[in-house]
Amino acid sequence: MSTTEPLPAAEAAPPLAGVPDVPADVLAELRSTWLPRPEPDSAGRAERHRLAEAARRLIEAVKLVDPEGDADALGSVADEVSDLAARIAALPSVEQRTPSFEDLQLHERSPFVGAANPLAPPMELEADGPVVRAHAVFGAAYEGPMGRVHGGYVAAAFDEVMGVAQSGAGALGMTAYLTVRMKRGTPLHQRIDYEAEVVRVEGRKAWVEARSYADGVLVADGEGLFIRARAV
Numbered sequence: 001m002s003t004t005e006p007l008p009a010a011e012a013a014p015p016l017a018g019v020p021d022v023p024a025d026v027l028a029e030l031r032s033t034w035l036p037r038p039e040p041d042s043a044g045r046a047e048r049h050r051l052a053e054a055a056r057r058l059i060e061a062v063k064l065v066d067p068e069g070d071a072d073a074l075g076s077v078a079d080e081v082s083d084l085a086a087r088i089a090a091l092p093s094v095e096q097r098t099p100s101f102e103d104l105q106l107h108e109r110s111p112f113v114g115a116a117n118p119l120a121p122p123m124e125l126e127a128d129g130p131v132v133r134a135h136a137v138f139g140a141a142y143e144g145p146m147g148r149v150h151g152g153y154v155a156a157a158f159d160e161v162m163g164v165a166q167s168g169a170g171a172l173g174m175t176a177y178l179t180v181r182m183k184r185g186t187p188l189h190q191r192i193d194y195e196a197e198v199v200r201v202e203g204r205k206a207w208v209e210a211r212s213y214a215d216g217v218l219v220a221d222g223e224g225l226f227i228r229a230r231a232v
């Protein structure tokens with residue numbers, strides 16, 4: 001399998017005992033903060049996404065630049081980037097106005113899926129009935145062990161995918177705990193595929209299981225508990 005191919009579609013599984021049958025429109029509403037990723041609603045937002053993408057390339061380039069190269073050239077770009085950061089900071093900020101619905105969506109702002117967030121790889125999400133699938137390519141900035149994703153980011157990516165998949169319980173809650181078994185290193189620079197789904201629901205608690213794959217090979221799996229807020 002090539003490194004860019006998605007996982008083969010899973011065979012239709014029977015509904016899991018202890019998991020409610022949530023209507024498709026309710027699932028879609030609960031997941032709408034993450035997916036589907038809409039087209040930008042304005043020219044400004046499209047340019048902000050382009051800026052975030054450029055900033056991702058900047059982060060990658062800074063992580064990889066050789067300190068044994070030309071120190072003057074490094075100093076010069078450090079000055080330029082510093083000036084650019086000041087120019088961007090001088091533009092109007094979203095924090096100076098009331099955020100719009102679109103500003104608040106996770107597919108806009110999240111550190112994993114957010115199109116406007118340069119820290120986001122960005123991860124792409126897809127709904128497949130009760131299952132949520134995702135994929136991401138992690139660049140050099142995410143490196144922990146040589147050539148592999150830092151374990152904290154491995155776990156955080158699971159939190160994001162499971163956070164969306166908890167919608168299969170018919171509600172959204174906070175992560176109470178998350179256990180991730182890292183079976184192999186998660187490689188940088190290649191597509192990592194994720195799948196997650198709710199396996200059990202009891203009252204306000206929903207348990208979610210997830211797996212990640214590189215080139216079709218399982219690299220990590222885990223489970224998490226999500227607890228929704230008490231009704232007020």
Ligand SMILES: CCCCC/C=C\C/C=C\C/C=C\C/C=C\CCCC(=O)SCCNC(=O)CCNC(=O)[C@H](O)C(C)(C)COP(=O)(O)OP(=O)(O)OC[C@H]1O[C@@H](n2cnc3c(N)ncnc32)[C@H](O)[C@@H]1OP(=O)(O)O
Nearest residue numbers: 033159160163164172173174175176177225227228229230
């Ligand atoms: C924006 C759209 C999404 C909106 C979803 C709504 C909320 C999500 C919030 C933000 C989402 C933002 C971004 C989403 C991005 C990614 C998704 C991932 C989600 C997250 O990344 S989110 C951030 C990290 N997450 C936290 O920041 C949690 C901090 N924490 C708390 O906010 C509370 O701690 C809470 C709510 C967990 C529980 O509080 P609580 O007051 O409801 O709990 P309470 O005492 O009533 O216990 C009731 C029963 O749960 C058992 N129980 C309680 N805690 C447990 C634990 N930790 N482990 C095992 N069992 C536990 C008790 O033992 C009892 O069990 P029993 O009933 O059987 O006796």
